[in-house]
Amino acid sequence: MADTIDTNTLPASTPAPEAGPGTHTAAVREDEARQAPAPMDAAVDEAAAAAPADYSGLALPEGYRVDDPVFGEAIKLFEGEKIAPDTAQRLIDFTIERDKQIARAVNEHATTSWTKQTAEWRTTSEKEFSPEALGNARTALARVFDRQTIATLESLGFTNHPGLIRGMVKVANAIRDDSFVGGNAGRGGGAMDPKSLYPNSQHN
Structure with missing residues (x-):
């Protein structure tokens, strides 16, 4: 006859097995992995991000100079805000085009105003x-x-x-x-007679 297990004789709960040497080693390895240095690729990316951006390739339209103080101030702004060179180029292009549009609008307004002014001058002069x-x-x-x-x-x-x-x-x-009217004075080769200059004088 097979033995039967008396459930009344079993302990109320079975204690968890104690951590063995293998479990401790795995925990140590996991902690070391977290503290291990980042891979080389990640270090290179961080170094590249920390390096100052190179703005030497920025292009300016004809008529604009790289040594212009305004351009120098823009470079300082780009460096301070860590703006990428391609973004900086787009900002430069946008700003220059905007300035050209403003200049064209100002010139057109000035030309229109001056044309109107000269037309008013002409009308006034023709009346006066x-x-x-x-x-x-x-x-x-x-x-x-x-x-x-x-x-x-x-x-x-x-x-x-x-x-x-x-x-x-x-x-x-x-x-x-003040028009000059020529006379007959000075004819002949002799000296000029003062009386000829004042023919109506009573002192002659």
């Missing part, structure tokens, strides 16, 4: 001066200035300025009033 006065002013302008200066004044619209026209009208009047 007669065609004859305008013609005299142009004649005086040619007497006072050389062709290159007149061309510059015309290109800028200053020949329509009422103040310039007013001044040239005065010059034209002064030239007309």
Whole structure:
């Protein structure tokens, strides 16, 4: 007859087996693995990340200089913020294009404003001066200035300025009033007779 196990005689709980030498060794190896140095590839990546970025290859458009103080300040900003060179190049391109657009807008506005101003000058001058006065002013302008200066004044619209026209009208009047009328003095080979200069004088 087979033996039977009396469950009443078994202990209430079976104690866990004690950790043997093998278990202790495995725990030590796991701890050493955590403290082991990182692989070579990871160390190289960290060193590359810590090294300063090389911005020597950044390209600038024609007309911009690398030794410009503004560009130097930009490089300092890139270095301080650890911006990658390719990102820095995109920032440079964006900034320069934006500045060009702003400059074009400013120039267009200035040109439009100046064209409007010179048109107003011309309208005012045509109302203030007669065609004859305008013609005299142009004649005086040619007497006072050389062709290159007149061309510059015309290109800028200053020949329509009422103040310039007013001044040239005065010059034209002064030239007309001071015109020299030649006489018959000095004929013959002898000395000039002072009486000929003052024919109406009572002292002759």
